[in-house]
Amino acid sequence: MRTKQTALGAALAALAVLCAMFATSASAAPAWKFEGKALEGSEVVMGGAFESALTIPGLTTKCENFLYKLSIKNESGTGKGELTEMPLYNCTTNSSACLVNTIGAEALPYPSHLATFGTANYVIIEKVKVGIRYKGEECALGGILVSVTGSAGGEVNNTTEIATFNSTTLSASKTELKALSQKIEWSGVFPTEAFQWHREQALSVS
Amino acid sequence: MHKQRRRALATACLAVALAALGLAGQAQAKLTGNYTRFAQCPYTNLAVIKCIYSVTNSGEVVLGNKKVPIEKQVVLQGGFGEEVEEVSPFFAATNGITLSKAPQNVPGGLAGIVPEASSPPLVKALIKFFFENSLTGLTSTLELAKPATEIRINENALAGEFGTALKMPVKVHLENPFLGKNCFIGSSSSPIIWNLTTGATSPPAPNTSISGAVGFFEFLEEGRILEMKNNKLVDNAWSAPSATGCGGILAFLVNPIVNAQLGSTTAGHNTAILNNTISVASSAALRKNNAENP
Secondary structure (H helix, E strand, C coil): CHHHHHHHHHHHHHHHHHHHHHHHHHHCCCCEEECCEECCCEEEEEEECCEEEEEECCEEEEEEEEEEEEEEEEECCEEEEEEEECCEEEEEECCCCCEEEEEEECCCCEEEEEEEECCEEEEEEEEEEEEEEEECCCCCCCCCEEEEEEEEEEEEECCCCEEEECHHHHHHCCCCEEECCEECEEEEEEECEECCCCCCCCEEEC | CHHHHHHHHHHHHHHHHHHHHHHHHHHHCCCCHHHHHHCCCCCCCCCEEEEEEEEEEEEEEEECCEEEECCCCEEEEEEEECCECCEEEEECCCCCCCECCCCEECCCCCCCCCCCCCCCHHHHHHHHHHHCCCCCCCEEEEEECCCHHHCEECHHHHHHCCCCCEEEEEEEEEEECCCEEEEEECCCCCCEEEEEECCECCCCCCCCCCECECCEEEEEHHHCEEEEEEEEEEECCCCCCCEECCCHHHHHHHHHHHHHHHCCCCCCCCEEEEEEEEEEEEHHHHHHHHHHCC
């Protein structure tokens, strides 16, 4: 009888330890850090995509200049932010029939936050809305407004200071972008660099 | 003199023959591959910007008490022009078949006896045999009530799941030996107007809101053709007029019977659900494909 009680006690203790561990990992939301120290106040991170592509099955759109301006801060130990600018220039498609007539971010700013999934840290951009109009006499999509909406999660690499967005990171961060009412693929590789108070300081997320 | 006339006549004949050959060559020019489905689009008309080929594979039309499943394919084809305030005018198919006529079986036939879903298979088979045969069976065919030019398309509404994507004036042709050949619900002067949407409807009661869907987009021929699979167009806010012309000279007796069978067909009692694959092509791409394949 005593053996049974001891076993039950041990099991409960183990459960309590496990619960405490999970509680710790769930509460440890990542924060923005410069030179290993948590950001105090706010900072502006800017950059341009090394590469980016948006694909609706059969039609891929690439932008040579995909810039962004992200205002960041930590709130209660968690990294937050707002994407305030996202100009897109020199955009082309893989189609000989369709050209990009207009493309632009709508309804800015987009709120953002940091999150951990598995062992990786992600920057999540929410409420994304980008409008694209294609043109071309032979383009079947000509005249139709393609609205890209949803949220996108990019994995932040602290070593390279690069945020990578692709189908794997969007899936891992439980985010998705939609256009024409269907899930679309978007990939982008963005450098993260402070341009206000922490110029040339190493930016990390942890 | 005589010889000269003959020579002139021969030359003229030759010219006519050559011209005819040339025209024949032009007429034989064909669309190829993915473009062939648009063969009946008036794409040579420069006012036509895009062509549409929509196949309704399933769905249902509920008219009052009668629910008719769409079991036979219905094709809507033609072209549409430059949009005016987001709505594009429609151009009829070149073969005159803008909306194909596919008689759909009305469950329960003329008597309207439909077995319960839980009925034994034998009961279902017997009811089908007695009430859906060539004599008592009833078919319902959707037809355009007005010229194809009265159809309207809003591409942005179609792609964006809001508002009216396709406006069609239609009538329903009921066919059965007893009803004669002119039994219709809806006419050119009093058409049923379908305001089909890929978004959500706002019908009057007793109907409640239902939703369509744009489906899955795919681009073919490097963006020259747009294909929407699993597209769903719906409208359940339309009204239908009373039946007319049923029973030939006995219409004054038969029309009320048909109307009684249908029950109320005012707005809120009817539904159209069309499950489609919609293809849209640029007419310039079709002209190019045609020119490349003389």
